[in-house]
Amino acid sequence: MAAVQPTAHEASLLMGATMTVSMIGIFIGIFYLFIDIDIAIRITAAVLVGLVGIISFIRHSVFYQSDQVRMGWRQDHPEFQLEVGYANLAFGIWALVAAALNWVLVCGVMLAIYATYLLCALLLHLHEAHARDDLHIPAHRSRAMKSVVSTGFFVLALFLFAVVAFARAGVLPFVQL
Numbered sequence: 001m002a003a004v005q006p007t008a009h010e011a012s013l014l015m016g017a018t019m020t021v022s023m024i025g026i027f028i029g030i031f032y033l034f035i036d037i038d039i040a041i042r043i044t045a046a047v048l049v050g051l052v053g054i055i056s057f058i059r060h061s062v063f064y065q066s067d068q069v070r071m072g073w074r075q076d077h078p079e080f081q082l083e084v085g086y087a088n089l090a091f092g093i094w095a096l097v098a099a100a101l102n103w104v105l106v107c108g109v110m111l112a113i114y115a116t117y118l119l120c121a122l123l124l125h126l127h128e129a130h131a132r133d134d135l136h137i138p139a140h141r142s143r144a145m146k147s148v149v150s151t152g153f154f155v156l157a158l159f160l161f162a163v164v165a166f167a168r169a170g171v172l173p174f175v176q177l
Helices: 009-033 037-062 064-071 079-100 104-131 138-169
Strands: none
Touching: 009 037, 009 064, 009 138, 037 064, 037 079, 037 104, 037 138, 064 079, 079 104, 104 138
16 A cells, blocks of 8 residues: 655644644734733734644644645654744744743844744845745745745734833833733
8 A cells, every 4th residue: 555645735724723823823913912011922822832833743743744835845854843843832832832821022132032043043044035946836836935925924913022021021121012
């Protein structure tokens, strides 16, 4: 009996869940900025880093073969992809802990660290979009551009919420919330 070839189905569903959770987290975070800044910071850390990090761990590490198909990668040794998943899990767990314990400054740090981590991923996406030979194929160009735009928007949102958290914690000079 032949081995079943992995498909992108599971990873695509998890990526869709990541995008949905991200948009909900950004919306709720903005909403609560006008009601209670501390709750807004805790929610954004818990959702944008905690939940997104855990979903990303599942996609990268548990369903790594499906994720390889989704990304157009093929690796005989998926250790790097597993390591990326574990990094997402570590960020996710500590963001949830910081949010649960009302550690506003740590929430800000987690938001900033995750933003920096994903900024590096964005730079890789930009390089891939620029360097790929097959970008003359409309589907590949469209996927590369969507990846750059969505990752860029998410990184910007993470950095903005981190700045709010730092201002709230009083660690930004001349800014207090």
